[in-house]
Amino acid sequence: VYMLLCTNQSYYTGYTDDLQKRFCEHLAGKGSKYTRSFKPISIAQSWEIKGSKSQAMRVERYIKTLSRAQKKELIQNPDSPLLL
Numbered sequence: 001v002y003m004l005l006c007t008n009q010s011y012y013t014g015y016t017d018d019l020q021k022r023f024c025e026h027l028a029g030k031g032s033k034y035t036r037s038f039k040p041i042s043i044a045q046s047w048e049i050k051g052s053k054s055q056a057m058r059v060e061r062y063i064k065t066l067s068r069a070q071k072k073e074l075i076q077n078p079d080s081p082l083l084l
Contacts, residue, residue: 002046006038
């Protein structure tokens with residue numbers, strides 16, 4: 001699971017099994033409709049999810065429900081209880 005900082009200062013959250021490849025896809029405009037409009041600046045944070053793809057998808061969905069302040073907190077403290 002990863003979070004990207006985009007040109008509009010928003011955070012994009014996704015999941016992948018190859019972060020560098022996926023980041024390059026986002027940069028090339030092939031990652032998602034959102035990152036085609038708001039290009040990623042950097043990888044803000046990433047987490048390795050032990051378990052299944054569905055577990056990673058649950059974490060991704062959960063992060064997407066967080067407020068901007070909570071996302072910033074999670075980026076600054078990646079081991080935060082917010083993910084537990």
